[in-house]
Amino acid sequence: MLIRFFFDLRAAGVPVSITELLSLLQALEARVAYCSAEEFYWLARLTLVKDERHFDRFDRVFAEHFAGAERLFEKIVAQVPAEWLQMMAERLFTEEERAKAQALGSWDKLLETLRERLKEQKERHSGGNKWIGTGGTSPFGSGGYNPEGIRIGDQGQRQRRAVKVWEAREYRNFDDRRELGTRNLKMALRRLRKFARQGAADELDLDGTIDATARNAGWLDLKLRPERRNAVKVLLLLDVGGSMDDHIRLCEELFSAARSEFKHLEHFYFHNFIYETLWKDNRRRHAEKSATFDLLRTFNSDYRVIFVGDAAMSPYEILQPGGSVEHWNAEAGVEWMRRFTAHFPKLIWLNPTPEEHWGWTPSISLTQDLVENRMFPLTLEGLDRAMAALRRKVLS
Amino acid sequence: MTETRFVGTDRYITTADLGMAVNAAITLGRPLLIKGEPGTGKTQLALEVAGALGRPIFEWHVKSTSKAQQGLYEYDAVSRLRDSQLGDPKVADIRNYILRGKLWEAFDSETQPVLLIDEIDKADIEFPNDLLREIDRMEFYVYETRELVQARHRPIIIITSNNEKELPDAFLRRCFFHYIRFPDAETMEKIVAVHYPNLKKELLAEALGAFYKVRETPGLKKKPSTSELLDWIKLLLAEDVPPEVLRSDDPKKAIPPLYGALLKNEQDVHLFEQLIFLNRRAR
Numbered sequence: 001m002l003i004r005f006f007f008d009l010r011a012a013g014v015p016v017s018i019t020e021l022l023s024l025l026q027a028l029e030a031r032v033a034y035c036s037a038e039e040f041y042w043l044a045r046l047t048l049v050k051d052e053r054h055f056d057r058f059d060r061v062f063a064e065h066f067a068g069a070e071r072l073f074e075k076i077v078a079q080v081p082a083e084w085l086q087m088m089a090e091r092l093f094t095e096e097e098r099a100k101a102q103a104l105g106s107w108d109k110l111l112e113t114l115r116e117r118l119k120e121q122k123e124r125h126s127g128g129n130k131w132i133g134t135g136g137t138s139p140f141g142s143g144g145y146n147p148e149g150i151r152i153g154d155q156g157q158r159q160r161r162a163v164k165v166w167e168a169r170e171y172r173n174f175d176d177r178r179e180l181g182t183r184n185l186k187m188a189l190r191r192l193r194k195f196a197r198q199g200a201a202d203e204l205d206l207d208g209t210i211d212a213t214a215r216n217a218g219w220l221d222l223k224l225r226p227e228r229r230n231a232v233k234v235l236l237l238l239d240v241g242g243s244m245d246d247h248i249r250l251c252e253e254l255f256s257a258a259r260s261e262f263k264h265l266e267h268f269y270f271h272n273f274i275y276e277t278l279w280k281d282n283r284r285r286h287a288e289k290s291a292t293f294d295l296l297r298t299f300n301s302d303y304r305v306i307f308v309g310d311a312a313m314s315p316y317e318i319l320q321p322g323g324s325v326e327h328w329n330a331e332a333g334v335e336w337m338r339r340f341t342a343h344f345p346k347l348i349w350l351n352p353t354p355e356e357h358w359g360w361t362p363s364i365s366l367t368q369d370l371v372e373n374r375m376f377p378l379t380l381e382g383l384d385r386a387m388a389a390l391r392r393k394v395l396s
Numbered sequence: 397m398t399e400t401r402f403v404g405t406d407r408y409i410t411t412a413d414l415g416m417a418v419n420a421a422i423t424l425g426r427p428l429l430i431k432g433e434p435g436t437g438k439t440q441l442a443l444e445v446a447g448a449l450g451r452p453i454f455e456w457h458v459k460s461t462s463k464a465q466q467g468l469y470e471y472d473a474v475s476r477l478r479d480s481q482l483g484d485p486k487v488a489d490i491r492n493y494i495l496r497g498k499l500w501e502a503f504d505s506e507t508q509p510v511l512l513i514d515e516i517d518k519a520d521i522e523f524p525n526d527l528l529r530e531i532d533r534m535e536f537y538v539y540e541t542r543e544l545v546q547a548r549h550r551p552i553i554i555i556t557s558n559n560e561k562e563l564p565d566a567f568l569r570r571c572f573f574h575y576i577r578f579p580d581a582e583t584m585e586k587i588v589a590v591h592y593p594n595l596k597k598e599l600l601a602e603a604l605g606a607f608y609k610v611r612e613t614p615g616l617k618k619k620p621s622t623s624e625l626l627d628w629i630k631l632l633l634a635e636d637v638p639p640e641v642l643r644s645d646d647p648k649k650a651i652p653p654l655y656g657a658l659l660k661n662e663q664d665v666h667l668f669e670q671l672i673f674l675n676r677r678a679r
Contacts, residue, residue, distance in 0.1 A: 015565065017569055019569045019570075020569060023424060023426065023572075026424055027420050027423070027424055030423050030424060032416070032419060032420040032423050032424070038412070038413075039412075039416060042412075042413040042416045042417070043416065043420060046413075046416070046417050046420055046572045046573060046574055047420070047572055049573060050429070050565075050568035050569070050571070050573045051562075051568075051573070052431060052575040055575065210473075210474065210477070211473050211474075213477060214473030214474055214476050214477035215471075215473050215476075217476060217477070217480050217487060218477060218480040218481065
C-alpha cells in the first residue's frame with residue numbers, strides 16, 4: 001500500500017525513507033486521518049516531507065498519483081453497490097448533515113445527492129489533476145485517497161506495478177560520500193580548521209586541567225593541548241571556465257571561510273592545466289597574468305599547494321608543448337607540474353568528479369601519477385584524506 | 397488521562413492541518429518539528445498544547461552555545477572541587493553534583509508532559525544528532541552515576557526551527573514536520589477576533605486590508621507577521637485611530653499610522669515610504 005506513491009516521491013526528488021513510510025502507515029492504522037482527502041493529504045505530507053522546499057514536489061506527485069486512483073474510481077462509480085454508497089455516506093456526513101437530510105426527505109434522497117455529487121466530481125476532474133491544490137472536501141476525493149477506496153480498485157494490478165518499480169530501482173548510496181554541498185560545508189570547514197591547528201601538545205590547557213582535576217575530586221590532573229599556531233600557509237590553485245565552476249566556487253568559499261585559520265592563503269586560477277602563466281582575477285585574466293616562475297620563486301616550499309579541478313581534458317594538453325586549448329605553450333604542462341611537485345613537497349589535488357569515474361579518463365590517471373597519487377575526491381571523506389596527506393611529514 | 401485531542405484554544409487559532417499535525421504527533425509519540433515565518437506562533441503552539449491538554453510544560457530554549465548534553469544533565473565538577481578543598485562531606489556522593497537538564501525533568505514528570513525545544517537551529521550542527529537516541533528511545537545514560545534514565549511517559553515533543561541551518565537527515569526522519577503557513581485573511585480575522593474580541597468590525601477590516609497591503613510591498617526584508625499585526629492593532633486601539641484613516645485610497649494619508657509596529661527594519665521603512673511616494677506621484 002502506497003508503495004508506488006513512495007517511489008514516485010523519491011523519483012521526484014523528495015527524500016523519503018522507509019521509516020517515514022512506515023510511520024505514515026502506522027498513523028493511518030492509528031486512524032489519525034479518517035476518511036477525508038484533506039486529512040490524508042496533510043498526514044502524508046506531515047510524515048513524508050521534512051522540508052518546505054519539497055512541498056511543491058510532493059504536491060505534484062500527490063496530484064499525479066491520486067489522479068490514477070481517481071480514474072480507477074470512475075469505473076467503479078457506475079456500478080457502485082447501494083449498500084457501499086450508504087456506508088460511505090454514513091462515514092462522510094456528519095450528524096447534522098444527516099439530520100438535515102432527514103428533514104429534507106429520506107435517506108434515499110441523501111444517497112441521491114451523493115450520487116449526484118460523485119457524477120459532478122467525475123466530470124470536473126476527468127481532464128485535469130489540480131484538485132489537490134484547492135483541497136476540497138469532496139467525498140469523491142476521499143474515496144480515491146483512502147485505503148478503502150484503493151482496496152476496491154484492482155489490487156493485483158497495483159501490486160504488480162509496485163514490484164516493477166521496485167525492481168527498476170538501483171540501490172544508490174549517497175550517504176557520506178556525497179559531494180560537498182551547503183549541508184556538509186560546515187563539517188568540511190571543521191576538518192580544515194583541525195588541519196590548521198596542529199603542533200605538539202605543549203600548552204597547558206587550564207580549563208581542561210581544572211575540569212579533569214575536579215572530576216578526580218581534587219587530584220591534580222594536568223592537561224596539555226596543542227599550541228595554537230596558525231602556521232599553515234596555503235596556495236590554492238583553481239581550475240575555472242568549465243563545467244566545474246560551481247564546485248570551484250564552493251571550494252573558494254570553503255577556503256576563504258577558513259581563511260582566519262591560515263597564516264596565509266593565496267589563490268590563483270588556471271584553465272584545465274598549469275602552464276607558464278596563472279591569474280588572480282577571472283575578469284581580467286588576459287590583462288593581468290602572473291608568471292608561474294614568479295610564483296615558484298615567491299612562495300617557498302613550506303606552502304601547502306591545493307589544486308582544485310576535474311583534470312578531465314585531452315592528454316595532449318598535459319603532455320605536448322603547444323597542447324593547451326587556449327594558447328601556445330612552449331613547454332608541456334607536465335613540465336610545469338613536475339616543477340611544482342619538486343618545489344612544493346606538500347601538494348594535493350582535489351577532484352570534484354566521483355572517484356569511481358577517475359579510471360575512465362586518461363588525463364585523470366595521468367594527473368594522478370604526476371601528483372604522486374595525492375588526488376582526492378571532493379567529499380568529506382576525501383577532504384579528510386587530503387588534509388591527512390598535507391599534514392604528513394615529508395621525508396627528505 | 398486528560399484531553400488527548402488538540403483543536404486550538406480560545407487564545408490560539410489552529411488551522412485544521414496544524415491540529416492534525418499535533419494530534420498525529422501525540423498519537424504516535426513522535427516529535428513534531430515546526431517551521432514557519434517568524435511570528436506565526438511556533439513557540440506559542442507548545443504552550444497552547446500544554447494548556448489545552450492540561451499537561452506540564454518544560455521549555456528548553458536553545459542558544460548557539462547549547463550542547464545536547466545540557467538538556468540531559470551536567471556534572472558540576474568545579475563545585476565538587478571546591479567542596480573537596482573545604483572538606484565538605486557532600487563530596488563523597490557524585491550525585492550531589494549532577495544537575496538535571498530539561499529533558500531529564502520532562503522524563504521524570506508524573507504526567508505526560510509537553511517538551512518544547514525552541515529554535516533548535518540556533519545550536520551547533522551536531523546538536524540534533526546528539527539527541528537521536530534520547531528522542532528515539534526516550535532514555536539516556538548518566539555515566540557518572542551509572543544510571544539509566546528512562547521517560548515515565550513519552551513526552552509530547554515540539555521542536556521549533558527558524559531555518560537558519562539545515563537539520564541532519566537522521567534527525568528529520570524521526571520527526572513529523574509541519575510548516576506553519578502565513579494565515580490567509582479569513583484565518584487572520586479569527587486570530588485577531590480571539591485577541592481583541594471587542595474590536596470594531598470596520599476597524600478590523602481596514603486594518604487587515606492595510607496589513608496585507610504592507611505585506612505585499614515587494615522587496616521587504618522582513619515582512620510583518622501575525623505577532624506584529626497584533627501589536628499594531630493594540631496600538632491602533634490605544635490611540636483610538638478611526639477606521640477611515642487606514643483606508644489608503646486617500647493619497648494624502650497613504651502611509652498607515654504607527655507603521656513602526658509593522659516594519660522592524662530601517663531599510664524596509666525607507667523602501668516603504670519611497671514606494672508610497674512614487675505611488676502618490678503616479679496619481
